[in-house]
Amino acid sequence: MKFENDAERIAMIVSINSIIGNLLLSLGKLIAGFVAQSAAMVSDGIHSASDVFGTLIVMAGVKFSNKASDDDHPYGHERIECIAAILLAIILTIIALLIGYSGYEKIVGDPAELEIPGQLALWAAIISIVAKEAMFWYTRNAAQKINSGALMAEAWHHRSDAMSSVGAFIGILGARMGYPILDPIASLVICVMILYAAYEVFKDSMDKMVDRSCDGETTIAMEDLVSRVPGVEHLDSLHSRLFGSRIYVDIEISVKDNLTLLQAHHIAEMVHTAVEANFPLVKHCMVHVNPLSEDSHESCTMLPPDLRPHNQNN
DSSP states (O other), X not given: OOOXXXXXXXXXXXXXXXXXXXXXXHHHHHHHHHHTTOHHHHHXXXXXXXXXXXXXXXXXXXXXXXXXXXXXXXXXXXXXXXXHHHHHHHHHHHHHHHHHHHHHHHHHSOGGGOOOOOHHHHHHXXXXXXXXXXXXXXXXXXXXXXXXXXXXXXXXXXXXHHHHHHHHHHHHHHHHTTOTTHHHHHHHHHHHHHHHHHHXXXXXXXXXXXXXXXXHHHHHHHHHHHHTSTTOOEEEEEEEEEETTEEEEEEEEEEETTSOHHHHHHHHHHHHHHHHHHOTTEEEEEEEEEEESTTTTOOGGGSOGGGSOTTOOO
């Protein structure tokens, strides 16, 4: 398989391992759920099975988002990864609602029909908790390493599965202790946990889709860095926007008005290089230079008549 870069290679290896792990877990949990007659474990198995489809979406998103820029997409394809994460959030929501509805039906149904789960379901829940928590940390570390929103969404999908297994374990244990109603109640708890994970994934992806600025700590660090570049008399403005997993930055600085164009350009180039070198997530930094003088911000009436806005009189 050909990879565009190391980030894509890491994401694909992690995703393939996730698929293998989830297939084994979902198969084991479904078998244990049916054999031990545990609705909670069957719900948990369905959740794990949904991870497989989610991982395939993540792989597609990462693959396309790492494509090089082209004439039709000069800014790259990073936002495709956000779309993949949003699709994953939608899948999580649908799965959660189906699981919740199934548990609700059992709760409002005939209590005599509630089964007491077998011990096999308990062991399946314990194995799932350990395995899914390990998969969470494995995927999370990889996502942080390559700053992948889709892969981080997949990591939280693993964590939600681990938490749902905790809920399943409590429900199954309670049912075996003489409270069979706790088994379907565990399904409702699993539903809520999955919905919360879906919300977190969706919110993070939407922030990156709508050009939200980067966090305040990063912004302050950038401002401090730019202000310390030799020749920068004043930082006029600094705006950032998230573009998928990367950041675009627009900066305006003031320099002494008696500098030559070459000198001013050199200062702007130092700012540009400093920001991109110290903040690896910055894909591009645009720097605009203003002369530091009282009349440096005159209106566009200084423009020749043919370049002024159409609605402005001479």
